[in-house]
Amino acid sequence: MSDKTGFLAPSTYSRLLPHAVLMTGALFMLLPFYWMLLTSIRAPAEIFNVSLWPIPQSFHALENYAAATQTVPLFRFMLNGVIVCLGILVVQLLVAIPAAYALAKLPFPGAKLFFSLVIGALCVPMQVLALPLFIGLAWADLLNTYFALMAPFLLSVFAIFLFRQTFKSYPDEIIQAARLDGMSEMAICWRLVVPSALPAIAAFAVFSIVAHWNDLYWPMIVISDMRLAPPPLGMLFFADAESGTNYGALMAGAAVLTSPLVICFLLARRQFIEGITMTGVK
Amino acid sequence: MAQSVKLSGITKTYAAHTVLNDVSLDIQPGEFLTLVGASGCGKSTLLRIIAGLEEADRGTISIGERDVSHLDPQKRDVAMVFQSYALYPHMTVGENIATPLRMSRLSTCARWPLVGMATPGRREALASIGKDVRAVATQLQIEALLGRKPAQLSGGQRQRVALARAMVRRPAAFLMDEPLSNLDAKLRVHMRTELTELHRQLGATFIYVTHDQVEAMTMSDRIALMADGNILQLGTPDELYHRPASLRVAQFIGSPTINCLEAIVTNGVVQLIGVPVANLHEAEHRSVTVAVRPEALRLHAEPGDVTLQATAHRLEHHGADCFLLAMQHDQERMLHARLSPAEASGVAIDQPIRLHFRPAGAHFFAADGLRIEPPFDESAAQAITQRQVGMSA
Amino acid sequence: MSAAADTLPTEIRQAEPLLSRTRRRQLKGFAFVSPATLLLLLIYIVPLITLVALSLTDYRLGAMATQFIGLDNFTNAFSDPVFRRAFTNTLLYVAIVIPFGVGIALLVATLIHSRIRTRSFYEVVYFLPVTSTLVAMATVWQFILHPRLGPVNAALKSLGFGEFAFLSDPVLIIPTLAVIGVWQIVGFNTILFLAGLSAIPRDLYDAAHVDGATRPLDRFLTVTWPMLGPTVMFVAVTTSITAFKVFETVAVLTRGRYGSEVLLYSLYLEGFEYFQMGYAAALTLIFLAFVLFLSIGQALHLDRRVHY
Numbered sequence: 001m002s003d004k005t006g007f008l009a010p011s012t013y014s015r016l017l018p019h020a021v022l023m024t025g026a027l028f029m030l031l032p033f034y035w036m037l038l039t040s041i042r043a044p045a046e047i048f049n050v051s052l053w054p055i056p057q058s059f060h061a062l063e064n065y066a067a068a069t070q071t072v073p074l075f076r077f078m079l080n081g082v083i084v085c086l087g088i089l090v091v092q093l094l095v096a097i098p099a100a101y102a103l104a105k106l107p108f109p110g111a112k113l114f115f116s117l118v119i120g121a122l123c124v125p126m127q128v129l130a131l132p133l134f135i136g137l138a139w140a141d142l143l144n145t146y147f148a149l150m151a152p153f154l155l156s157v158f159a160i161f162l163f164r165q166t167f168k169s170y171p172d173e174i175i176q177a178a179r180l181d182g183m184s185e186m187a188i189c190w191r192l193v194v195p196s197a198l199p200a201i202a203a204f205a206v207f208s209i210v211a212h213w214n215d216l217y218w219p220m221i222v223i224s225d226m227r228l229a230p231p232p233l234g235m236l237f238f239a240d241a242e243s244g245t246n247y248g249a250l251m252a253g254a255a256v257l258t259s260p261l262v263i264c265f266l267l268a269r270r271q272f273i274e275g276i277t278m279t280g281v282k
Numbered sequence: 283m284a285q286s287v288k289l290s291g292i293t294k295t296y297a298a299h300t301v302l303n304d305v306s307l308d309i310q311p312g313e314f315l316t317l318v319g320a321s322g323c324g325k326s327t328l329l330r331i332i333a334g335l336e337e338a339d340r341g342t343i344s345i346g347e348r349d350v351s352h353l354d355p356q357k358r359d360v361a362m363v364f365q366s367y368a369l370y371p372h373m374t375v376g377e378n379i380a381t382p383l384r385m386s387r388l389s390t391c392a393r394w395p396l397v398g399m400a401t402p403g404r405r406e407a408l409a410s411i412g413k414d415v416r417a418v419a420t421q422l423q424i425e426a427l428l429g430r431k432p433a434q435l436s437g438g439q440r441q442r443v444a445l446a447r448a449m450v451r452r453p454a455a456f457l458m459d460e461p462l463s464n465l466d467a468k469l470r471v472h473m474r475t476e477l478t479e480l481h482r483q484l485g486a487t488f489i490y491v492t493h494d495q496v497e498a499m500t501m502s503d504r505i506a507l508m509a510d511g512n513i514l515q516l517g518t519p520d521e522l523y524h525r526p527a528s529l530r531v532a533q534f535i536g537s538p539t540i541n542c543l544e545a546i547v548t549n550g551v552v553q554l555i556g557v558p559v560a561n562l563h564e565a566e567h568r569s570v571t572v573a574v575r576p577e578a579l580r581l582h583a584e585p586g587d588v589t590l591q592a593t594a595h596r597l598e599h600h601g602a603d604c605f606l607l608a609m610q611h612d613q614e615r616m617l618h619a620r621l622s623p624a625e626a627s628g629v630a631i632d633q634p635i636r637l638h639f640r641p642a643g644a645h646f647f648a649a650d651g652l653r654i655e656p657p658f659d660e661s662a663a664q665a666i667t668q669r670q671v672g673m674s675a
Numbered sequence: 676m677s678a679a680a681d682t683l684p685t686e687i688r689q690a691e692p693l694l695s696r697t698r699r700r701q702l703k704g705f706a707f708v709s710p711a712t713l714l715l716l717l718i719y720i721v722p723l724i725t726l727v728a729l730s731l732t733d734y735r736l737g738a739m740a741t742q743f744i745g746l747d748n749f750t751n752a753f754s755d756p757v758f759r760r761a762f763t764n765t766l767l768y769v770a771i772v773i774p775f776g777v778g779i780a781l782l783v784a785t786l787i788h789s790r791i792r793t794r795s796f797y798e799v800v801y802f803l804p805v806t807s808t809l810v811a812m813a814t815v816w817q818f819i820l821h822p823r824l825g826p827v828n829a830a831l832k833s834l835g836f837g838e839f840a841f842l843s844d845p846v847l848i849i850p851t852l853a854v855i856g857v858w859q860i861v862g863f864n865t866i867l868f869l870a871g872l873s874a875i876p877r878d879l880y881d882a883a884h885v886d887g888a889t890r891p892l893d894r895f896l897t898v899t900w901p902m903l904g905p906t907v908m909f910v911a912v913t914t915s916i917t918a919f920k921v922f923e924t925v926a927v928l929t930r931g932r933y934g935s936e937v938l939l940y941s942l943y944l945e946g947f948e949y950f951q952m953g954y955a956a957a958l959t960l961i962f963l964a965f966v967l968f969l970s971i972g973q974a975l976h977l978d979r980r981v982h983y
Contacts, residue, residue: 028858031819036812106700155719269799393893
């Protein structure tokens with residue numbers, strides 16, 4: 001900016017302009033959250049009120065949230081989400097950690113082939129596998145089960161890839177010393193290498209939980225029973241059930257289903273950002 | 283053109299921490315001035331303030347006759363060499379060197395990618411830039427590197443490119459922030475000579491920041507020794523070494539570190555281990571520090587010498603000379619003495635040894651650390667010697 | 676060797692040459708990867724082969740007979756107006772989300788990067804949509820963009836514009852979905868750019884400043900943009916893959932009505948609503964071909980990006 005921009009000194013401009021831009025963007029980012037919370041405490045009669053004034057004419061939060069929980073089993077959805085996410089995560093770790101350890105520290109014939117299959121699988125999105133997996137689960141009569149919800153995600157090739165990179169940096173000398181001390185490979189893997197890789201594992205856990213809590217595509221395919229629906233599918237059922245009659249309850253439901261992850265995010269900001277941005281593969 | 287750089291009353295505070303405390307400094311045109319001090323003494327901040335990368339809270343900076351206190355770095359007509367060299371990694375050596383010229387000789391419009399292509403006068407400007415870049419590359423013998431990227435260069439080559447980028451603008455003053463600290467020991471010694479040579483060729487004003495007192499001593503016309511945001515002493519390397527203004531200066535300059543001993547003053551006479559060493563005219567001093575350079579300690583006594591009893595502890599051979607570490611008895615201080623190899627050959631380790639020095643060759647510092655100049659006229663020295671002889675008899 | 680080995684009988688020690696220890700370690704390696712290998716076969720390899728086979732048939736779930744029909748599914752797909760619309764819609768969506776999702780994130784990141792006290796506040800605000808459940812937030816967007824009940828149309832009306840049917844007007848529908856897509860991805864990209872920005876040495880900005888790059892734009896062109904080049908490429912590829920997989924917003928907001936089909940949603944309809952398995956398999960392979968094309972660039976970058 002030139003020295004003759006006007007009444008304000010250039011330094012004032014350069015201090016205010018970024019904030020002005022960022023605040024405008026921030027308002028756009030927050031608008032849906034704000035509108036969701038605002039509507040969830042407004043009375044149905046206020047549905048035509050489009051003002052953003054934060055205080056409703058009549059405070060209707062209790063009724064809306066109660067209506068939301070009565071229309072659909074909101075807490076059941078969340079419980080489903082917890083069961084599915086934890087189940088997936090535990091199996092992913094149990095499978096990926098030994099495989100990554102073998103790739104990093106136990107040379108075996110075919111390791112190269114296995115690793116290139118892992119890299120190849122990294123590029124295949126889940127939606128591609130949905131069709132044959134669905135047919136398989138239908139044949140085995142496993143549709144509408146928790147197992148069906150978890151099945152495609154039990155192997156995370158991304159976890160193998162990530163943990164291999166992490167484990168590789170673990171010093172070979174310590175592993176050799178442990179072998180001399182008579183520790184088994186299993187013990188070396190789980191008791192030496194894994195504890196040193198906890199930050200990477202935590203980041204992956206965040207990544208995995210967020211991805212599967214929010215996934216809609218696969219639950220939509222294998223679940224038609226509302227009692228087994230994870231949060232996003234539950235939300236979809238809810239939106240169908242309401243079909244635009246009670247926006248207050250609908251927004252209350254949306255708020256309840258979004259809140260667990262948002263609250264976790266606000267509590268563990270660093271870990272969340274690190275975990276989710278660890279990869280662009282979603 | 284070499285220009286003078288004048289700082290007056292520069293003060294800089296970060297949060298509650300005062301980094302620079304009312305610093306004033308006059309740098310002559312064409313002078314090589316070094317700011318030296320331990321890390322955190324404010325020397326780098328002072329350099330960045332001169333460059334215009336940071337603004338002082340108070341005080342003014344003028345370069346030549348111009349007050350540049352509130353000007354952008356470019357308009358101050360200074361160039362800077364960074365510790366990390368700060369070469370643009372995506373540009374070739376030639377492009378790196380050309381950057382300051384592109385900024386000053388091409389219009390804003392012509393610097394834009396694509397749009398700039400069509401700007402009138404662009405080609406002439408680029409030709410003149412190319413000519414200057416090649417000239418400075420020839421001067422520093424890096425013509426062969428112009429097409430390479432910084433990642434393909436050795437440390438010494440990067441150093442030269444950074445210098446070339448600074449020189450190409452023909453600035454009024456060069457600012458250098460520890461430019462040699464990333465080089466290995468041998469290359470550092472070599473580049474010291476080269477920088478001094480370059481300074482003489484260019485005749486420009488150099489302001490050089492380092493924590494290495496050897497660099498400061500070997501290269502500078504004058505040194506400003508800084509600590510805690512103040513200049514402790516400003517002077518030639520010789521002055522700082524032989525007439526340190528304070529105990530801190532004496533301890534910073536010189537390797538091995540100067541030997542310090544505590545002495546008591548009674549009736550204006552400095553008594554070291556009960557031995558009178560010097561006469562002070564002022565009687566207000568209670569205790570003083572007597573500081574002796576390692577080379578001032580001798581094994582053989584001369585008339586008028588002060589003698590220290592010690593135990594030889596260790597000998598370090600450095601080729602041309604030899605450092606003796608000896609534990610002084612009364613104050614249990616480790617003394618360093620610089621001896622010739624011939625002298626050192628007679629030293630027996632773990633045996634008592636006597637070290638002698640001439641009182642006039644020692645430095646005296648008051649309790650507040652400031653230098654005291656005892657009058658070493660003939661009669662005073664005589665009187666001391668007689669008393670000493672009397673005591674030892 | 677451990678002390679136990681010394682106490683072994685001599686003949687056993689001789690019968691156990693050095694090779695077998697390597698061998699045992701190899702066997703352990705196999706044991707360690709065997710669960711992963713089994714799952715890799717069951718989840719990736721067998722399904723992919725099945726998928727290719729299915730795409731050459733007219734298989735329908737529950738159908739009596741299945742026939743090999745060669746590449747008919749693929750030729751049918753490209754002559755199917757619905758699929759073609761889904762395809763062009765997806766490309767349009769990607770074409771909007773990439774420049775805005777990357778450009779806005781780059782702008783926001785450069786601005787946030789120089790904040791000190793407010794930095795974490797802005798980080799949280801911009802990242803919030805990334806963590807939220809998109810299906811729930813899409814429902815909120817539906818309400819916000821409602822022609823009569825939403826605040827956006829109310830604001831536009833008060834400015835003298837007419838009523839916009841963002842989610843049912845065929846011209847507006849894909850751009851509207853793209854705006855929501857940008858809203859969701861900007862925070863993600865911003866964080867990636869912030870990481871790239873903090874990797875740029877401060878000295879370079881100082882050097883550029885002394886060299887005469889005083890204006891923000893000059894500094895951006897001299898240092899930021901060239902230093903951030905690889906990150907920009909990575910972010911653009913990642914964004915394109917995410918955008919290519921747009922599904923949730925369509926499923927919630929339009930269900931493919933009013934000409935708003937996108938690839939993944941038509942794939943879902945064909946496969947899991949109409950059970951045209953053979954045809955859906957062909958569509959899946961077309962979808963995979965595009966994602967692979969985009970992923971190759973990403974995988975090449977991933978190797979360099981993830982190092983702890």
